[in-house]
Each structure stands twice: as C-alpha cells, then as structure tokens.
Amino acid sequence: MSITWPLRSGRRLTVLVFAATLGAAAAAGAAPGDWADRVAGEPGAFALLGDLEAGCLYSAGATAVGDARVPAGSWVKPFLAYALLACGKTDENETHLCEGWRDPLHRCWYGPGHGRLNLEQALAQSCNAWFQHVTPRLEPSLYQAIDAPFFPAGWSDASIVSAAAEEWQDTFIAGRLTARSLTFEAWSRALAALVLGRRVDWPAGPGVPGVRALVLGPPVGDSATLAVVRRGLQAAAAGGTAQELAQRFGSADLWVKTSSSQSPYGDAAGRRPDAVCMVAAFWPAGHPRAFIALFVPRGMAATTAAPLAGEVLRDFCRWRRMLP
Numbered sequence: 001m002s003i004t005w006p007l008r009s010g011r012r013l014t015v016l017v018f019a020a021t022l023g024a025a026a027a028a029g030a031a032p033g034d035w036a037d038r039v040a041g042e043p044g045a046f047a048l049l050g051d052l053e054a055g056c057l058y059s060a061g062a063t064a065v066g067d068a069r070v071p072a073g074s075w076v077k078p079f080l081a082y083a084l085l086a087c088g089k090t091d092e093n094e095t096h097l098c099e100g101w102r103d104p105l106h107r108c109w110y111g112p113g114h115g116r117l118n119l120e121q122a123l124a125q126s127c128n129a130w131f132q133h134v135t136p137r138l139e140p141s142l143y144q145a146i147d148a149p150f151f152p153a154g155w156s157d158a159s160i161v162s163a164a165a166e167e168w169q170d171t172f173i174a175g176r177l178t179a180r181s182l183t184f185e186a187w188s189r190a191l192a193a194l195v196l197g198r199r200v201d202w203p204a205g206p207g208v209p210g211v212r213a214l215v216l217g218p219p220v221g222d223s224a225t226l227a228v229v230r231r232g233l234q235a236a237a238a239g240g241t242a243q244e245l246a247q248r249f250g251s252a253d254l255w256v257k258t259s260s261s262q263s264p265y266g267d268a269a270g271r272r273p274d275a276v277c278m279v280a281a282f283w284p285a286g287h288p289r290a291f292i293a294l295f296v297p298r299g300m301a302a303t304t305a306a307p308l309a310g311e312v313l314r315d316f317c318r319w320r321r322m323l324p
C-alpha cells in the first residue's frame with residue numbers, strides 16, 4: 001500500500017496534466033489569438049477584420065500600415081467599373097481581347113493574356129487590358145463625382161490634381177492610379193461601402209484596444225449597378241484571382257477583390273515596400289456577415305495575400321462562432 005499510493009497518485013497526476021493539455025489545445029483552436037497570430041506571422045502584414053453582425057472592427061499586425069498611404073492598384077477597378085456603368089460608358093456585354101504583357105501599350109499583369117473577356121471576367125481576373133480599353137472614357141472628375149459617396153468625407157473636399165485622361169490612364173497602367181492616394185484604412189472603408197452598398201465607418205475612440213465600432217450607415221450607390229460589379233467580385237472567388245482564398249476559407253460564397261502593385265510611397269516607418277498586395281473579402285456573398293481587408297508587402301496578391309486572407313477569415317469567423 002505504502003508503495004502503490006505514490007505510483008497511483010503519480011499516474012493520476014499524469015492523467016490530469018494530459019487532460020489539461022488537451023483542454024488547452026482544444027481551447028486554443030477557437031482562441032482569439034489564432035487569426036491575429038496568423039497575420040502577425042507574416043512580416044509586415046496588417047489586417048482589418050469586421051464582424052458586421054456585432055458591429056465590431058478588429059485589427060492585427062503592424063498597426064502603422066493602416067495609416068500609411070498606399071496605391072489603390074487593382075482595388076480601383078471595382079470603382080472604375082461602377083463609374084463606367086453608372087454613366088453608361090460600358091455595359092455587362094462589352095468584351096475586349098487581352099493579349100497579355102507584350103509592349104508598353106499591352107501590359108496586362110498576366111503575361112500570356114486572358115483572351116477575350118467581359119466586365120465580370122475582367123473583374124474576376126483583374127485584367128489590366130480590359131480596363132485599359134475603357135478607362136480613357138472616364139474623366140477623372142467624373143470618376144470622382146460618381147464614386148464620392150463611397151469615400152470618406154474629405155475625398156470631394158480635397159483639391160483635385162488636374163490631369164488629362166491619358167495622363168491619368170498612364171498612371172493607372174503604371175500601377176499608380178490613385179486619382180488620389182489614400183491610406184490603407186480609407187481604401188478598405190471605401191471598398192466595403194461599395195461592396196455593401198452602405199456608408200461604412202469605424203471611428204477611432206476609447207474602448208478595448210484593437211477593437212473599434214463598425215458603423216453601417218444609409219444605403220449608397222445605385223443597387224442595380226452595384227449588383228453588376230458584385231458579380232465580378234463573386235467570380236473572382238469562384239474562378240479568378242481569389243480562387244486560393246476561397247479554397248483556404250472553405251467556400252467560394254464570397255465577394256473578393258485582390259490588388260498587386262508597386263508602392264510609390266513610403267510606409268509610416270519611412271520604408272518603401274516594393275510590393276503592395278491587398279485583398280478584401282466579404283462572406284457570405286449576398287448578405288455579408290464578416291469581412292477581411294489584408295495588406296501583405298510581398299509577392300502577388302493572388303498567391304501571397306489571398307491564401308493568408310482565406311485562413312485568417314476562416315479562423316476569425318470560427319472565433320465569432322459564424323462557422324462550425
């Protein structure tokens with residue numbers, strides 16, 4: 001008896017410790033740190049995660065990026081599409097031939113070329129050539145006036161650098177089109193407003209660090225025109241630049257836009273990241289309950305930011321008990 005007791009108690013203790021370890025591991029699977037840790041694990045990455053039901057916005061990663069100016073890159077394409085459709089300068093059926101990266105006049109990011117595509121496919125594949133054909137029809141001032149409702153106050157107040165349509169077009173094709181440059185947060189908010197068709201705001205304020213109120217305002221934009229743009233964003237998840245995001249997330253029921261560009265601006269720390277990859281994803285398409293806007297200063301968005309965004313959004317939705 002005097003010998004077995006220590007053994008038995010030792011065994012019992014071992015079992016208890018093992019159970020406690022299992023419990024901790026199971027809890028960690030749904031812990032808030034998971035999605036944030038994934039962002040923190042990617043050097044220079046920054047993410048905004050929105051819970052649209054609870055009205056909360058979370059952030060993770062290098063916080064300085066949120067306030068840094070970034071080129072819109074291909075995030076501008078949904079805004080261009082909306083403006084062109086809204087003023088009748090294109091429609092869903094207009095097709096153009098993408099011949100890929102051939103010469104200074106034919107410079108789609110996809111070297112071999114996308115072939116012939118319409119607006120939905122141009123958004124899904126983020127085809128530069130399609131937008132290169134149609135963008136010169138849009139004066140910068142008209143573009144700004146039509147898209148102003150999606151942007152934070154100040155967009156329309158700020159002085160507009162006047163530029164001929166061709167110059168503006170060149171800037172776009174060179175990957176610097178931002179008829180205006182804005183911060184990553186401002187672009188994220190504008191894209192959320194366009195995708196949701198609602199005014200969107202997340203004011204800074206006191207409260208839990210890293211968590212802000214996510215406020216949805218009144219409807220903005222023309223709903224029929226927005227529906228056309230969203231079809232392109234859904235096609236991106238189903239078979240376009242966000243295919244890998246959808247795979248990692250576990251569903252293609254998403255509205256997504258990727259963007260890859262070279263930054264002409266330094267970040268808040270004064271560095272000039274060569275690559276500016278951004279992706280915004282909203283789930284589920286139709287009536288989004290959650291979204292992510294992710295910045296990754298590496299590679300191409302389709303292969304660096306998009307897969308990571310799919311994993312982070314999946315973990316975030318599980319943590320918010322939206323996914324099993």
Ligand SMILES: [Zn+2]
Binds near residue numbers: 108113
């Ligand atoms: Zn193309």
